[in-house]
Amino acid sequence: MKIALIGATGFVGTAVVAELLRRGHDVTALVRNPAKLAAAPKLTAKALDANDADAVAAAVKGHDAVISAFNPGWDVPDLYAQFMRGSAAIDAGVAQSGVKRLLVVGGAGSLFVAPGVQMVDTPEFASHVPANIIPGAKAARDALTALRGNTALEWTFLSPPALLAPGERTGRYRVGGEQLLMAGAAPAGISVADLAVAIVDEIETPKHVRARFTVATA
Numbered sequence: 075m076k077i078a079l080i081g082a083t084g085f086v087g088t089a090v091v092a093e094l095l096r097r098g099h100d101v102t103a104l105v106r107n108p109a110k111l112a113a114a115p116k117l118t119a120k121a122l123d124a125n126d127a128d129a130v131a132a133a134v135k136g137h138d139a140v141i142s143a144f145n146p147g148w149d150v151p152d153l154y155a156q157f158m159r160g161s162a163a164i165d166a167g168v169a170q171s172g173v174k175r176l177l178v179v180g181g182a183g184s185l186f187v188a189p190g191v192q193m194v195d196t197p198e199f200a201s202h203v204p205a206n207i208i209p210g211a212k213a214a215r216d217a218l219t220a221l222r223g224n225t226a227l228e229w230t231f232l233s234p235p236a237l238l239a240p241g242e243r244t245g246r247y248r249v250g251g252e253q254l255l256m257a258g259a260a261p262a263g264i265s266v267a268d269l270a271v272a273i274v275d276e277i278e279t280p281k282h283v284r285a286r287f288t289v290a291t292a
Contacts, residue, residue, distance in 0.1 A: 076100045077277065078134040078173075080124055080164060081143035083110045086179050086234075089270035090141060091117065093243075097274060104133050124160045130167025139175035139277050140168050148207050157213035162220065169226040177230045177277055179269075183211035184218050185233050185254040185288055193236070193254055218286060230276055231286040237263025246292040247272050255290040262290035 077094055081087040082103035091111075094101045101117050108119035122133050124144050134140045142164050146156040161178075168176045183194030193199050194211045203211065218231050235255050247268050248255070255262040264272075272289040276282060 075138040075277070076102070076136070078102045078104060078137040078140045079143065080104045080122065080130075080140065081145060082119070083107070084143055084145055086238075086266060086269065087143040089266040090143060090179075090273055093267070093270035093274045097278075099274075102133070102137065104130075125156075125163050127163040127167040127170060130164055131170035134168055134173050135171040137171075137173055139177065140164075140173055141177045141179070141273060141277065143179045145210065148204075148210060153206070154209035154213045157210055158216060161213070161217040165221065165224060165227065165229075169224075174228045175277070175280070176227045177232060177273060178217070178221065179273065180218055180231050180233050180286075181211050181214035182233050182236050182238075182254065182288070184215035184286075185236075186252050187254050222284075224284075228280070228283050230280065230282045230284075232269075232273060232276065232282075233286060233288040234269050235263050235288060235290040236261030238266055238269060239263060241265025241267060243267035243271065244292070245271055247289045248292045250288045250290065252286060253288075255288055257290070264289060264291050 077099050082091050083105045103111055103119045104122035108121050111119040123129050144160050144164055146160055150156055184192050187193050194215055221229050221231055
């Protein structure tokens with residue numbers, strides 16, 4: 075497949091590039107600074123301002139699917155507003171391009187920990203997560219809410235588990251829906267390499283169209 079990946083130099087994006095290339099896909103990596111990407115067969119790097127819907131449309135036109143691992147950066151000023159602006163521009167640009175399939179990598183904060191209670195709204199989240207990250211977590215939650223009303227795209231929103239870290243690629247994971255996955259009494263985790271496996275699996279064989287799902291270590 076021909077896949078456009080927004081945010082290819084980030085923590086998740088780097089792993090997704092590796093997984094896509096491993097499986098033989100043609101990848102267009104859309105990033106702020108293409109020089110950060112090492113050259114590789116079947117990889118094309120292009121500069122993109124993700125806040126510009128017209129630029130997004132032009133960059134992704136003609137691809138089979140778009141994966142967005144967009145994040146303006148945890149330390150940018152006014153993170154919530156920047157996150158929402160970029161997310162909205164990506165959604166609009168992909169729709170404008172004529173590409174139907176969009177997979178968005180979101181945060182774990184919007185997963186439910188009790189009926190009607192999302193993790194981002196709990197005291198535990200506020201006490202355990204660095205303050206600069208909380209606006210981004212809230213923006214990812216609100217970006218999902220916006221996507222839920224989008225009927226133009228065949229979108230999927232993938233929330234990682236509470237714990238996402240470097241680690242080996244096992245190729246195995248378990249799937250959840252709207253609730254935070256647990257490992258006994260503690261929140262579950264996954265390696266970023268296995269998260270990338272789940273992302274590319276969903277692109278190759280869609281099972282969660284116009285839905286959110288989550289994954290964790292099997």
